[in-house]
Amino acid sequence: MPIYTKRLRVLLVVLALGLVTACNIPTSPETPEPGGVVDAPTEKATAQPTAESTDPSTDPEPSEPVASSGAVSRLEDVKLASIQIEAQGTFVDPEVGLQMNTAGRGSGFIIDPSGIAVTNNHVVTGAAFLKVWVGGESTPRNAKILGVSECSDLAVIDIDGEGYPYLGWYQREIKTGLEVYAAGFPLGDPEYTLTRGIVSKERASGESDWASVDYVIEHDARINPGNSGGPLVTQDGQVVGVNYAGNQAGQSFAIDRREAQQVIEQLRQGNDVTSIGVNGQAVSDGGSLSGVWVASVKSGSPADRTGIKAGDIIIHMEGLSLATDGTMADYCDILRSRHSTDVISVTVLRFDSDEMLEGQINGRELEQSFSFAQQFEENVQPSEPDNGGNVGGGTTTYSQYQGVTDDTGAIYMEVPTEWREVRGDLFTDNEGNVLGASITAAPDLDEFDQWYDVPGVLFIASRQLVAGFDEDDLLDLLMIDDVCSSYEGRYDYEDPLYTGKYDLYIGCGADGAAIIQVAAVPADRDFIMLVSIQALTEADLEAADRIFDTFFVMGDLP
Known part of the structure; x- marks a missing residue:
């Protein structure tokens, strides 16, 4: 039985049997406003100097000398x-x-x-x-x-x-x-x-x-x-x-x-205090993405030596998600609880290259976090021109990516432009009850839904599912070891936003596809996600890295 038809059929049968309820699932509370400030401060609307530059045009009166008694007193x-x-x-x-x-x-x-x-x-x-x-x-x-x-x-x-x-x-x-x-x-x-x-x-x-x-x-x-x-x-x-x-x-x-x-x-003694050397601002999309935006970096500072650059977002520090409440409180609490020379782990999102980087303040420099392409490239075919049409245009890699969302605008990820067919339907059970949001993308959706000869991705996010399944439960339910030559095992999954588990299968179908299935949740376990990627070439695994770097829940789930 084709993999995606099978996994969805099994899941919907379980839902129809009532193992998961779609009723009375609470939504997450709104992100609280920064304490003590009613509106965004006009004095510090951004993390950089805010006033416009104007050249002085008049001289002041000559400065009066300071009295010998000390400071000015009028x-x-x-x-x-x-x-x-x-x-x-x-x-x-x-x-x-x-x-x-x-x-x-x-x-x-x-x-x-x-x-x-x-x-x-x-x-x-x-x-x-x-x-x-x-x-x-x-x-x-x-x-x-x-x-x-x-x-x-x-x-x-x-x-x-x-x-x-x-x-x-x-x-x-x-x-x-x-x-x-x-x-x-x-x-x-x-x-x-x-x-x-x-x-x-x-x-x-x-x-x-x-x-x-x-x-x-x-x-x-x-x-x-x-x-x-x-x-x-x-x-x-x-x-x-x-x-x-x-x-x-x-x-x-x-x-x-x-x-x-x-x-x-x-x-004034030349010491920095509760500082790693950035001009930062807490940012949040109101959903799963938050952190400290870096507007600039002080040359020679601990942040500079780690490799943090202007435009980065520091998402995790010592494993803690930052700025979830829209403030710098957690970030500063971590700095205040440590000496200026202590080693502090950080995870950084770099928008310029869409990379997730990990490193340490006062320790090792930033480097790209776990890569499926590097880890499992031996389990797929090399990316060669005209290799079954899996890499568009006869090239050896995907050169361009596009952002895609579901029909409700709740979930997002980036996929190769060659995966031009995109479906963003509601995720429902057999009786039509809405369980969440979904996106499917592939060069040919019909082929992807039924067989193993084209690459593609299925991304589902649901608040209802998390009421009945944890990450292991979901992956156990969707095991496909009977249609693949080898089940490589279950591993821990972690990125700056989500944690969970993933299964790797190789030799799936006549074309020997590799299948990566990830079940993950945010820190508050408000919802659960399934991301399932079918890869045939090294380029497809590189696409998997891009998907796992960019997928997230950005709005209210249906």
């Missing part, structure tokens, strides 16, 4: 120690894509007359170089980065020169109702701005999609893109916190000086 003098920072470099934005030679601007403030200044990590990390304007000057100064903290979203830089005005820290208790002022250079404007408000909440949640701070100050002094890294000060010019986020609801957020000071002291 609100009107805060400008003298406030800075505008331009970070120039190449970044990869998750929405816009590659941005070459981009200049973005943020703010900061000087904390020492030697030119030591504070800003946000997301303003400077990954930049090729920095330009700094002090107090609204028309001529920029050079600066170098001393240390950064991804999770605290803080950075310390050293501006060329000496004898700068500087700000001191507010030493009293920060209470609701305290009058505060947000200083900086928003929207890339060289003109210094100051907005007034009060502390509206002493301890707001600091979880966001680009940082993970235990708590932050919520205030209503208006901040805009470009205020990142600027000071939140009292009427005496003392620093209460470091501004880092705002939203359309008019809420603004600053990193509390109690959190900031202890991190800044380490950064």
